Amino acid sequence: MKILDRYILVQYVKTFLSVFTVLMFILVLQAIWLYIKELAGKDLDVVTIVKFLYYSMPVAVPIALPLSVLLAAILVFGNMAENYEFAAMKSNGISLQRAMRSLTIVILGIGFTSFFFANSVIPWGYLKQRNLRQNIAKVKPAMVITEGVFNQVGDINIRVEEKSGDRGQFLEDVIIHKRNPKKTGNFTVIKSERGELKSSLNSNVIQLVLYNGNYYDDLQLKDPVKQRNLPFVRSYFEEYTINVDVSSLNDVDMDEEAITDNHRMLKMNELMIRLDSFDRDLKTGMKTYRENQHAKWKPEYFNRAVASDLDTITTFSNTKNFFADLNNTDQSRAINAAVNKIRNQKATVKNRLEQMKREEKRLATHKIEIHKKFVLGSACVILFFIGAPLGAIIRKGGMGLPLVVATIFFLAYHFINIFAEKSAQQGAMPAWLGAWMGTLIIFPLGIILTYRATTDQGFFDLSGTIKGWFVAKKASKAKTAPSQ
Template identity: 65%
Template sequence: MKILDRYILTSFIKTFLSVFIVLMFILILQAIWLYIKDLAGKDLDMITIAKFMMYTIPVIVPLALPLSIILASIMVFGNMAENYEFAAMKSNGISLQRSMRTLIVVVCGLGITSFFFANTVIPWGHFKQGNLRRNIVNSKPAMAIGVGTFNQIGDINIKVGQKTGDRGQFLHDVIIHKKNVKRNGNYTVIKSEKGELKSSLKSNIIQLVLSNGNYYDDLFPEDAQKRRSSPFARSYFKTYTLNVDVSGINNVNLDEASVTDNHRMLKIHELQTSIDSFATKFNSNLKLYHETQYKRWAPEVLKERITDTIVKSEIAGNFISELKIYDQRRTIESTLTKVKQQRAALENRVFQLSEDLKRIAKHEIEVQKKFVLGAACIILFFIGAPLGAIIRKGGMGLPLVIATLFFLTFHFINIFAEKAAVEGAFPTWLGAWMGTLIIFPIGILLTYRATTDQGFFDLGGALESITSKFKKKPKHPSSAA
């Protein structure tokens, strides 16, 4: 390796690692802030928090890696152009492509490595982080009495309007739905103005003392007349103590892994297996549904349902007019009810089939995203390197702004394209590759313009062409005479 190649490679690696570490740190903090609702108030130890951060690292690599590559390439080549190092290289016959040769090999190797990383480590990170976050949410529910929403704690569903006190032990506007082991549903409702948690929040028994409230209990007497006259019983209380046993759900194993079928947690061969399974199930369900609908609504089947009397009456005229008023009303109501039922069944079936197609599309997109990460790293390098040589600015100022704009454009295009592909707007492979296909010609254009010293765009020529149209043309001497 020549001295020039070693110098460029060393500068790029140092800059890339520095940028990558900073971005990873920022994204980890952003992830913790995103899931702060799930983590806060759970009395988690440092080991659990460290595990969550460790599992988050592979998940955020698809964001940090491409952005680090384009930012590092802009900074390195922009700094070299700003210090006239490119001018010295060109004076000695070294072109931009020659100076990029070593980094092209390194970035291509990084892109290939990122594919294997996306197929192995990233699914593992999603698997570990998703299950850990789910277990954290379900752990220590005594500390998770939220404000404004219902929270399932033991055999009650509780909602509070406000929490006060140094430990949040004073509750206001309390609504409780209490379960009954003999009946399914919320048949017991307790409402009170105030409440207080007397026992420790870390205890397996929550003692809740309610004040100034009402107790509603639905009744189911055997006599129909009593059910109409006394549908529920209501009692007023000044103080009511409720003990809730949460020992069964307080002891949550944070290392338990019960969710394994999420598409982000699967490798390519597992995704292919899932796609084949879902497609086979979808086709069989669709075929069965078509056969069922045909058997129910085929013309020959409908003809058999019509009696000879109705057929003869229909030939003579409208058979409904021959019925009594009560029978006419009952017939029309029955017909409308059946039509509404069939319409609801069709809408439900369409919704189920569309959800099955979306699930298949998400798995297909996830397969393509394993390859997109490596390709995006390579293409973004071919955007950043010539762009740095064009703008001739190093450091973290302008290069950071330009790199962020390019990457956010690429990232948002991918997000919108993937969502549109899931909805069936276009093929799944196109949704996964849309952002990469858009930035690919930009990389070619920038490399060409940087090689030929044309700049990002010819602003002077564009302004000159525009202003020339507004300049007055000089009059001919003969016409002036």
Template identity: 45%
Template sequence: MKILDKYLLKTFLITFATVFVILFFIFILQTIWLFIAELAGKDLDFGLIIKFLLFSMPRIIPLVLPLSILLASIMTFGNLAENYEFAAMKSSGISLQRAMRSLTLFILLLSIVAFFFANNVIPFAEYKFINFRKNIAQLKPAMAITEGQFSDVGYYNIKVNKKSGENGNKLTGITIHKKSMNGDGSKTVIKAKNGELISSETSSVLQMILNDGNYYEDITPKKFSDRNKVPFAKSSFKKYTINIDLSQLNDVDVDKEKIANTNTMLTVNELNYTLDSLHKNFKTEVASYSENINLRTVIENKTYNDVANKELVKKRKTLPPDILSLYDNKKKSEILRTASSNLSSIGYSIDGSKINLQAKQKNINNHLLAFYDKFVIAFACIMMFFIGAPLGAIIRKGGLGLPIIFAVLIFISFHFMNTFGKRFAQENGISPFLGAWMSSFILTPLAILLTYRATNDIGLINMDIILAPLQKTLQKITQKFTTNKKQ
């Protein structure tokens, strides 16, 4: 390796490592902010919080890595151009392509590593992360209840004045509002002086044992006139046990992630196998439903057919345009009622099956997007380098000023197009392939254009194209103004 290659590689690696660490730290803070509700006030020790963050870190890499390459490329080549090092290279006969050769090899190697990271490490971390969030309540049952405020736990809103004990399982000053199954608010209140939380890692049930308390329940009379009296029942207890299903903890968040993110837990080979099964299942269900609908639309009541056949034999002529004329009014009414009922039933069946098939198609699209994403991140690393390196050579600015502005604008555009394409593909608006690669397809021409202009020493924008017409217009206005003034 020549001295020039070592110098460029060393300069780029130092800048890249610095930028990567800074951006990674920023995105980690964003992750903490997103999940602050699950971490704050849950009596989690430092080890569990670190474990939580470690499992969430790999998912940040697809965002941080391309942005780091883009910014490091702009800063490195911008510094070289700003300090006239490129001018010295070109005077020695070294072109931009030659200067980029060693870094191009490094970026290609980095993109391969990014692919294997996305294919192996991220799925494993995603699996651990989601299961950790699901089971954290069993590891720390007291996390379900926050001291001094009401906590929503399954069918209960629970407030405790103080928690104590090694794991915070000793409770004092307990107030519980039990949610109504009818969705009309809370009609049951339980108060107890103290209590205890008991759970097991092998059980999905959290037991809350209450001591010395009262049970209040509002009663809704059947007669509307008696409701103004607002009757209620009260009972006291020495010991009362409430069983809480731990699967209800973070029910919406965790369950949704299970459905939406199972595809992110799979490698390329596993996705191929899963997609094959999903496609076969989808086609089988469509064929089965089509056959079922076809059978349901056929008139199966042989009585009507027999009557029609007898009339045909008797009259020896073809069916009239109005087939109902073969029957009397009673039969007509019965046939119309049956047809209307069948149409309504088939309509409901079609609507239900449509929703079901759309959900299955969305699941297939999500798996396809996860499959393509593993290749997109590798290509994004290469593309961002071929955008950043020539852009830095053109703008001739290093440091953290102008390069950050360009990098942020380009990356926001990339991320927006990537998100938009995926959302559109999930709803079957476009193919998952196009949705996953949309941002790459749009920005690749920019990379080619910048590389071409930087190689041929052409500026980012030819200002003469913009300024020349303006200059001519100003000259004409000035000439007219001067002529009118002389007259």
């Protein structure tokens, strides 16, 4: 390796590692801030906190790695251009492409390695972090209860409007659906103005004390008339105590992995297997649904279905056109029955369409995840070929302008990817295009910047444009001026 190659390589690697470390630190802190509600007040030990930070690091790599490649390239080449090192190299016949040769090999190695990282380490990080968050959420019952949504605690489903107190033990506007072990379903509803969670740290049973509320219990009667006249029993209470078994909350295994089917947790071969399974199930379901609908809407079947609603009529002289055999009253009933069946069928079709959209979105999400494993490495390579010539063009080192330029470019790339992925999940574009949209847009930009940097052109030739505008303006005034 020549001295020049070694010099540029050392400068880039040092800058890249520094930038990557700082960005990882910032993104891990962001993860803590994002999940602070799930972590605070849990009396977690140091080992669990360190595990959470450790598992959050691979999750942050898809953002930190491309941005580090881009920013390090701008900083290194901008600093070299500012110190006229490129001018010295060009005077000795060394072009920008020659100066980038050693780094190109390194960046290609990073891009190639990032695929294996995205296929193994990043899914592992998602798996560990998501399950650790799930296990942490089980530690304290008060912390399991989230404001504004229903939460399962023991054998009750509870919703609170607001929590207060140092442990979140004071509850406001409480709604509880209580499970009945002798019945299937939740037939007991309890509403109260406020409540309080009382329990010791090591107790397997907590006391939930409710104040000023009502107790509703649905009555499951066999007689429909009695059920309609007496649907439920209501009673008022000033204070009501519920004992909830939380033994499972006090014995939480932090290493348990209950969630393993998220698309971000799967490797490429696992995603391919699931895609084949989803695609086969979707086609089989559509075929079965189509056959059932065709059979259901044949005239003979539909007439027979409508006739079955007319319980007062038992025989028809013409089953294919039974309507002609009916009197006016039964004709009206038959029309109403047909209309109701069509309305029900319309609702069924609507639900089926929504189900199809969910299944297609699931398919698109898994396809995008496969492509994203290749996108990470490609983005690193392309962003390097944007950052290196861009640094040579702006000719500015340090953390000022290069940081601003790198942030703008990366945010534009990142937001394009987000919007494209969302559009692909909604079916607006193919899944592969949604995953590669940002990369395809910045690829021509890398070519243009490399060309302009090697030909000593600026990014925007504003000076020539402004100068030409002033010359044209001056000439125009000279022509219109009156002669003296």
